[in-house]
Amino acid sequence: MFIDYAKIIIASGKGGNGAITFRREKYIANGGPDGGDGGRGGSIFFQVDLGLNTLIDFKYKKKYIAKDGQAGSGNRCNGKKGEDLYIKVPQGTIIRDEKTGKVIADLSEKDQVECILKGGKGGKGNVHFATATRQVPNFAETGEPGIEKTVILELKLIADVGLLGFPNVGKSTLLSRMTTATPKIANYHFTTIEPNLGVVKLDNGESFVLADIPGLIEGASEGVGLGLKFLRHVERTRILLHVIDVAGTEDRDPVKDFETINNELKNYSDKLSNKLQIVAANKIDVLQNNDNFTRLEKAVKEKGYEIYKISAVTGEGLNELFNRIAEILKTIPKIELEEVDKTVYYTLEEEEGWTVRKEGNIFIVEGKDVENIMRKINFSDYESLAYFHLMLKKIGVDGELKKQGIKEGDVVKIFDWEFEYEE
Numbered sequence: 001m002f003i004d005y006a007k008i009i010i011a012s013g014k015g016g017n018g019a020i021t022f023r024r025e026k027y028i029a030n031g032g033p034d035g036g037d038g039g040r041g042g043s044i045f046f047q048v049d050l051g052l053n054t055l056i057d058f059k060y061k062k063k064y065i066a067k068d069g070q071a072g073s074g075n076r077c078n079g080k081k082g083e084d085l086y087i088k089v090p091q092g093t094i095i096r097d098e099k100t101g102k103v104i105a106d107l108s109e110k111d112q113v114e115c116i117l118k119g120g121k122g123g124k125g126n127v128h129f130a131t132a133t134r135q136v137p138n139f140a141e142t143g144e145p146g147i148e149k150t151v152i153l154e155l156k157l158i159a160d161v162g163l164l165g166f167p168n169v170g171k172s173t174l175l176s177r178m179t180t181a182t183p184k185i186a187n188y189h190f191t192t193i194e195p196n197l198g199v200v201k202l203d204n205g206e207s208f209v210l211a212d213i214p215g216l217i218e219g220a221s222e223g224v225g226l227g228l229k230f231l232r233h234v235e236r237t238r239i240l241l242h243v244i245d246v247a248g249t250e251d252r253d254p255v256k257d258f259e260t261i262n263n264e265l266k267n268y269s270d271k272l273s274n275k276l277q278i279v280a281a282n283k284i285d286v287l288q289n290n291d292n293f294t295r296l297e298k299a300v301k302e303k304g305y306e307i308y309k310i311s312a313v314t315g316e317g318l319n320e321l322f323n324r325i326a327e328i329l330k331t332i333p334k335i336e337l338e339e340v341d342k343t344v345y346y347t348l349e350e351e352e353g354w355t356v357r358k359e360g361n362i363f364i365v366e367g368k369d370v371e372n373i374m375r376k377i378n379f380s381d382y383e384s385l386a387y388f389h390l391m392l393k394k395i396g397v398d399g400e401l402k403k404q405g406i407k408e409g410d411v412v413k414i415f416d417w418e419f420e421y422e423e
Helices: 170-178 227-234 254-268 291-302 320-330 368-375 382-395 397-403
Strands: 005-011 044-048 062-067 083-088 091-096 103-107 115-116 148-155 161-164 196-201 206-212 239-245 275-281 306-309 353-359 361-367 411-414 417-420
Touching: 044 091, 044 103, 062 353, 083 368, 091 227, 091 353, 091 368, 103 115, 115 148, 170 196, 170 275, 170 320, 196 275, 206 320, 239 254, 239 320, 254 291, 275 320, 291 306, 306 320, 306 368, 306 411, 368 382, 382 397
Parallel strands: 005 062, 044 083, 161 206, 161 239, 239 275, 275 306, 361 411
Antiparallel strands: 005 148, 044 115, 091 103, 091 148, 196 206, 353 361, 411 417
16 A cells, blocks of 8 residues: 555654752761752654555554653753654655745655754753842753644655556556556556656666656646645656557547646646656557657647657657657756755743733733743742842843833733732
């Protein structure tokens, strides 16, 4: 079974909490803070595995979670880092954010590894918050949470040449004759319902990858039949080999077929429709007259394409066609279909900062920077609260509150906590 699309949930690990501990040793009076830091949570990595050629594993397992970091402990002992999770995917896998559709990784290189979600940072232990005036800090940081994302995995075939053509025009026969691939071949429509890859090896030692992809029909760019699946696959190819039944064995008009498929390519994307195309006029072994070829040749050359007469059954014209393709491939660099956004999701970095807004008589403070400060606070401890107010002032929240007209006694709300403002 060939699976080229999957939706999964991934989650990085939570950072471990910092410890609130104090030295308690014999003969040492008034031991100071010695709480260790929490360990960082495990990160999520995606790794190319050349042994895989389908996304079928993701059909059965939908959620992948990295390990949490361990909490710190006394005697300045730091917690253990959470174990990273490596998710193996086939070469040519695209990872998208399900919410935005944004490409966050393109795993097209051999042995490529990408970090998609970083684990939450471990919280600092109370040993970090001791000062000359705050000698007994009864607070520490909690670990940052991991991030959970729903992502789309999409497998795009990596082939040099993609076969275009309506069903039953001879693409599978052509692939089986020129490569070691063994696609199913029969005289009925939609024989190919999943991609087949084969390596064409020429007499001069050159080779390239040829892909026979599910047949294209009118309306494919709007999702009819296997159209969108087909079009996603041909995007990565460097040359399009358009196979047409020039003999019209099923009462088809080869010129109309040529124009219909090119219209579908154009409707899908300009980049795809502008890709170099070579036309193979197939089934010349059963061609009754030359009128069909003459008309097709005229239409093809008007588009600026080359056309070759071939018979996938007898092998006539195949050497000339594929030698020409190999020659052209030397001039076309391997380029990506789309410019990949290298942004990846790192814990908390998406929503850093803070905002202040007023609703009625309440000033509401929000944002990850403020949330991070609150994680360090023990609200039952005076020194911890003093530290909290100092940090709000340091990052500019206090100044913004004054700018928006706050007065002594007004209410400030930070997440679920409400405070009475004091100068």
